[in-house]
Amino acid sequence: MVDGIVIPQGTLIYIPIRAVNTCTAIWGEDAEEFCPERWLNLPKAYHPSYSFLSFFAGPHTCIGKAMAIYEMKAILAGLIANFEFEPTHEGQQANHTAGITMRPTDGMPLRIKRIYRPY
Numbered sequence: 001m002v003d004g005i006v007i008p009q010g011t012l013i014y015i016p017i018r019a020v021n022t023c024t025a026i027w028g029e030d031a032e033e034f035c036p037e038r039w040l041n042l043p044k045a046y047h048p049s050y051s052f053l054s055f056f057a058g059p060h061t062c063i064g065k066a067m068a069i070y071e072m073k074a075i076l077a078g079l080i081a082n083f084e085f086e087p088t089h090e091g092q093q094a095n096h097t098a099g100i101t102m103r104p105t106d107g108m109p110l111r112i113k114r115i116y117r118p119y
């Protein structure tokens with residue numbers, strides 16, 4: 001029994017990671033929008049384990065989660081400190097695919113320029 005619902009033994013349950021990650025009841029009406037700032041002011045309904053399931057939760061949660069996040073931050077910091085990124089055309093949008101791993105449908109080509117900083 002889960003939340004008052006009887007689940008027969010052997011039932012295969014699909015946990016919709018993307019639906020949880022973009023649930024408006026947790027994240028608000030702009031849940032589908034790319035808004036990294038939301039992590040600075042988390043909503044009241046946010047739960048540290050169950051509101052963002054990209055790395056899953058519970059006994060089989062990803063053991064590489066912290067490492068993967070540090071790695072992404074380090075790479076991103078290196079990229080934005082050294083390059084400028086621009087869309088290839090006006091109105092370019094990042095439309096994602098639905099799949100086991102998500103990616104932009106068009107590969108999201110960008111114009112990239114090296115920034116030379118005097119140190």
Ligand code: HEM
Pocket residue numbers: 053054055056059060061062063064065067068
């Ligand atoms: C962006 C990067 C990553 C994402 C999105 C991710 C996501 C996930 C997810 C969703 C699961 C649960 C799978 C399931 O139970 O069916 C998982 C499990 C796991 N991940 Fe990751 N992962 C990432 C990076 C890594 C890295 C860097 C490592 C190792 C250094 C790693 C090691 C593992 C292991 C060993 C499990 C199995 C845990 C278990 O079943 O007890 N992952 N990961």
